[in-house]
Amino acid sequence: MKRLAGYYCFAIATLMLPLLFPDSYYVTVVGVTVCTNIVLAVSLNLLMGYAGQISLGHAAFFGLGAYSSAVLTIKYGMNPWLAMTAGVIAVTVLSYVLSRPILRLKGHYLAMATLGLGIIVHIFFVQADQFTGGPDGISGLPVLSILGYPIDSDLKWYWTFAIFMLASVLFSLNIAHSRSGRALAAVHGSEIAAQMLGVDTAKVKSHVFVFSAVLACITGSLFAHQQDFVSPESFSFFFSIELVTMVVLGGLGSTFGAVIGAILLSLLPEVLLVFEDFEVMIFGAILMVIMIFLPQGLFVAMEETFFRLLKRKSQGSADVTS
Amino acid sequence: MLHVKNLNTRYGPIHVLKNVSLHVNQGEIVSIIGANGAGKTTLLVSISGLITPVSGEIIFEGQRINGISPAKIVSLGIAHAPEGRQVFSPLTVMENLRLGAFARKKASEQEIEDDIGEVFSLFPRLRERQDQTAGTLSGGEQQMLAIGRAMMAKPRLLMLDEPSLGLAPKLVEVIIKTVVDLNSKGTTILLVEQNARKALEISHRAYVLETGRITIQGPASELAEDSEIRRAYLGKDYRDISER
Ligand SMILES: Nc1ncnc2c1ncn2[C@@H]1O[C@H](COP(=O)(O)OP(=O)(O)OP(=O)(O)O)[C@@H](O)[C@H]1O
Ligand SMILES: [Mg+2]
Numbered sequence: 015m016k017r018l019a020g021y022y023c024f025a026i027a028t029l030m031l032p033l034l035f036p037d038s039y040y041v042t043v044v045g046v047t048v049c050t051n052i053v054l055a056v057s058l059n060l061l062m063g064y065a066g067q068i069s070l071g072h073a074a075f076f077g078l079g080a081y082s083s084a085v086l087t088i089k090y091g092m093n094p095w096l097a098m099t100a101g102v103i104a105v106t107v108l109s110y111v112l113s114r115p116i117l118r119l120k121g122h123y124l125a126m127a128t129l130g131l132g133i134i135v136h137i138f139f140v141q142a143d144q145f146t147g148g149p150d151g152i153s154g155l156p157v158l159s160i161l162g163y164p165i166d167s168d169l170k171w172y173w174t175f176a177i178f179m180l181a182s183v184l185f186s187l188n189i190a191h192s193r194s195g196r197a198l199a200a201v202h203g204s205e206i207a208a209q210m211l212g213v214d215t216a217k218v219k220s221h222v223f224v225f226s227a228v229l230a231c232i233t234g235s236l237f238a239h240q241q242d243f244v245s246p247e248s249f250s251f252f253f254s255i256e257l258v259t260m261v262v263l264g265g266l267g268s269t270f271g272a273v274i275g276a277i278l279l280s281l282l283p284e285v286l287l288v289f290e291d292f293e294v295m296i297f298g299a300i301l302m303v304i305m306i307f308l309p310q311g312l313f314v315a316m317e318e319t320f321f322r323l324l325k326r327k328s329q330g331s332a333d334v335t336s
Numbered sequence: 337m338l339h340v341k342n343l344n345t346r347y348g349p350i351h352v353l354k355n356v357s358l359h360v361n362q363g364e365i366v367s368i369i370g371a372n373g374a375g376k377t378t379l380l381v382s383i384s385g386l387i388t389p390v391s392g393e394i395i396f397e398g399q400r401i402n403g404i405s406p407a408k409i410v411s412l413g414i415a416h417a418p419e420g421r422q423v424f425s426p427l428t429v430m431e432n433l434r435l436g437a438f439a440r441k442k443a444s445e446q447e448i449e450d451d452i453g454e455v456f457s458l459f460p461r462l463r464e465r466q467d468q469t470a471g472t473l474s475g476g477e478q479q480m481l482a483i484g485r486a487m488m489a490k491p492r493l494l495m496l497d498e499p500s501l502g503l504a505p506k507l508v509e510v511i512i513k514t515v516v517d518l519n520s521k522g523t524t525i526l527l528v529e530q531n532a533r534k535a536l537e538i539s540h541r542a543y544v545l546e547t548g549r550i551t552i553q554g555p556a557s558e559l560a561e562d563s564e565i566r567r568a569y570l571g572k573d574y575r576d577i578s579e580r
Contacts, residue, residue, distance in 0.1 A: 196427075196435050203424035209386060210418055212410030212439025212489065 042168035048280045049175035055260040055272040057229035063267035066202030071132025075227040077249025079234025084244045098235040109227035113220035139246035151245025158239040186269040265311025274313040337362045343392035352378045354548040365525045367535040370545035376528040384416040385409045410439040415491035421478045425471025436488025455484035495526045536560040
């Protein structure tokens, strides 16, 4: 219970926002983007932060989910849920097949391989224009409905994304304290030592890779329906890097780190709009300052400070009573 | 229990183990002694499956285990406390111990708690430090953790690679005593030790490994009296040292 106290606060805040500001553009529209980025960052953190395997191609799986939904519903008239399932199956198979050879690589080589994967998938979206609509993308997805209720307003989309995001965050928090989470941490620590304890490291790495890919894929499907439009631009190499930045900025290996990183990187551009031409420059400067002064990540640094203060306070009160 | 027959292991062009044959009977403590670079670690790593031997056989309880995955070998009942500690630094003592039980899929939470309690009663220091991250433990504490973690696998055969490396004499005693304890509770032990005198004292049998070949083998008490071994591994004045 105590362990999840932070999560409950976060969940309540997320669900309260639209009740407090039902007509706000920031809540409903920006909120969906924030939720999307949170799920993507949290899923990437499972792979990067927990298992210690870098990926510079995470946007590829996000894109594959989005395009599966868009292409199968628009070009082939498939039911949206069926299309989403087809996307999930395709991504499961693809990521599983790729995971074994790719995750045998380490460090810079793994970074290169995943980077390549991201670029290839992006080029595919651009080039396979008879399916994907090429650089212009495709639009006109059917309305997604849950148990007969169509998701047809910004507010309903917010709820959908918020619940999906909260479920993903809860899952990620729980996995850290499970047997699988310890296996991931062992792989991160030392693969040899992990094997000595009976952890099948190749299997663990492949499972977390597939899992994080599938989570990104589902997010992509929802995103495509919500945007009602997909184009290759949303799934480029730059977006993969942005996701890595979110995870690192918030604090590698911490679920809430990924959450905070995602929120910050999603909101900062909106706030910085007032600086007009200097927006990107200031954005970069902020990132640099954070990483120089808080190299362990924003959230992890905040958490440490919080516990230090808490400790000092409890020590202080103990002194008083004694 | 464990039979190694004509084992050959190489790292690329370097031929490390040359026709090594040995066996460990149920209930024994068997030591392997040898100079630095003789291939002791390589032998243990070959048995636990982290490196695949080029030829020969490793048979554990009647089953051929060379070529199968390290994870599978652990679940068959062989645990390996590796050389140089190899604890998971960012994880706590508790988490490290729980990871030790990773291969015991069927064990209940209660059983694991009990086993952790047993490790703590052997190494009370670990109990005090249970929530500390392993990276911040002292070298000796890390060594205790590495042994405790291997015990958590509840192995029938426990392989220890230089468990007393770099420890103060008093801690060496604790470790040696723990090994004897574990053995008397039914765990068979394959021990690699630099401290050959101590190892021979507690072992039933021993093998001497010299540049990848077994050159001498026999009951530990006989080996301890062997003049060549005394000269090479125990040091001329080993009695003087031991009396201190
Ligand atoms: N990964 C490796 N690649 C190449 N050579 C290796 C590798 N590991 C060990 N060796 C070589 O194999 C030989 C045996 O090494 P091993 O670690 O088994 O020795 P050891 O008997 O355990 O020595 P020590 O008492 O110093 O721990 C050494 O000459 C070593 O250099
Ligand atoms: Mg060695």
